[in-house]
Amino acid sequence: MDLQKAAKQLDQAANDASPIAQLSLKESFDLNEAYEIQRLAIAERLERGEQLIGLKMGFTSEAKMKQMGVHDMIWGRLTDSMLIPNGGETPLSKYIHPRAEPEICFRISKDISDEIALQDLPNYVGGVAAAIEIIDSRFENFKFSLEDVVADNCSSIGCVIGEWRDPKKDLRNLNMVQHFNDETVAQGSSNDILGDPWKSLQAATRLAAQYREPIKAGHIIMAGAATAAVFMKQNSEVSAEVESLGKVSFRVV
Ligand code: OOG
Numbered sequence: 001m002d003l004q005k006a007a008k009q010l011d012q013a014a015n016d017a018s019p020i021a022q023l024s025l026k027e028s029f030d031l032n033e034a035y036e037i038q039r040l041a042i043a044e045r046l047e048r049g050e051q052l053i054g055l056k057m058g059f060t061s062e063a064k065m066k067q068m069g070v071h072d073m074i075w076g077r078l079t080d081s082m083l084i085p086n087g088g089e090t091p092l093s094k095y096i097h098p099r100a101e102p103e104i105c106f107r108i109s110k111d112i113s114d115e116i117a118l119q120d121l122p123n124y125v126g127g128v129a130a131a132i133e134i135i136d137s138r139f140e141n142f143k144f145s146l147e148d149v150v151a152d153n154c155s156s157i158g159c160v161i162g163e164w165r166d167p168k169k170d171l172r173n174l175n176m177v178q179h180f181n182d183e184t185v186a187q188g189s190s191n192d193i194l195g196d197p198w199k200s201l202q203a204a205t206r207l208a209a210q211y212r213e214p215i216k217a218g219h220i221i222m223a224g225a226a227t228a229a230v231f232m233k234q235n236s237e238v239s240a241e242v243e244s245l246g247k248v249s250f251r252v253v
C-alpha cells in the first residue's frame with residue numbers, strides 16, 4: 001500500500017466532497033498503516049495552515065459499533081477548520097453524505113503525555129460540554145472496514161461545542177437526545193459511552209501515550225456518540241441536549 005497516495009486520495013475526497021472506493025477492497029493494510037495514512041492525510045491539512053485542536057474517540061458505544069458493523073475503539077484528529085460555532089450554520093453541499101451524532105466533549109487544561117488514571121483525570125480537564133459531531137465517510141455508501149475508517153480520520157468532518165461547564169461532575173446516567181427541528185431523531189444515555197464518558201477520555205490518554213502524541217492544554221476530546229448517527233437534511237436545525245450540560249445546535253443550509 002502506498003500510504004502517501006492513499007492519504008492524498010482521502011484528503012482530496014474530503015475537499016471535493018466526492019467519495020472514493022474503500023481502500024481495503026483493492027489492497028489489504030493493517031491498523032498501524034491505517035493510522036499512518038490518517039497522520040499523513042491530516043499533515044496535508046496542517047500544511048495548508050490548519051491547526052490541530054484535539055482528538056475524537058469513536059466506537060465507544062454499542063449503538064455505534066452495531067450501526068457501522070465495526071467492533072473496536074478508534075481515534076481521529078480534529079483541526080480548527082472542522083469547528084462550527086454553536087448556533088452557526090453549515091452548507092449541505094460541503095459534504096458527501098453527512099450524519100450528525102450527539103456527544104460529550106472535554107477541554108484539556110494541562111498537557112498529557114502519559115496514561116492518566118480515571119480518578120486523576122478531572123485534574124487535567126477545564127471544562128465539559130454537550131457537543132455534536134458531523135461524520136462524513138469519504139467512502140462510497142458510508143461502508144468501510146476498521147482499517148478503512150481509521151485511515152479516513154474516523155469519518156470526522158465537523159464538530160459543534162456547547163457552553164463549557166464545570167467538569168468536576170459525574171457524567172454517568174445523563175440523558176442524550178438529538179433533534180432535527182422538532183423531531184427527536186436519536187436518544188441514549190451517557191452510560192452508553194463505555195459505561196462512563198470519563199472512561200473514553202481515559203482511553204484517549206492511553207492512546208496518546210501509546211502513539212507518543214501528547215494531548216496539549218487547550219485541546220478538546222470528543223468522547224464518541226452514545227447513539228446511532230442520523231443523515232443530515234437541508235434547511236433544518238440540528239440540536240443535541242445532554243442532561244445537565246445543556247443544548248448545542250447548528251443549521252444545515
Ligand atoms: C466512524 C466514527 C465513529 C463515534 O462517535 O463513534 C464515531 C463512523 O461512524 O463513521 O465518531
Ligand code: MG
Nearest residue numbers: 101133224225
Ligand atoms: Mg463521533
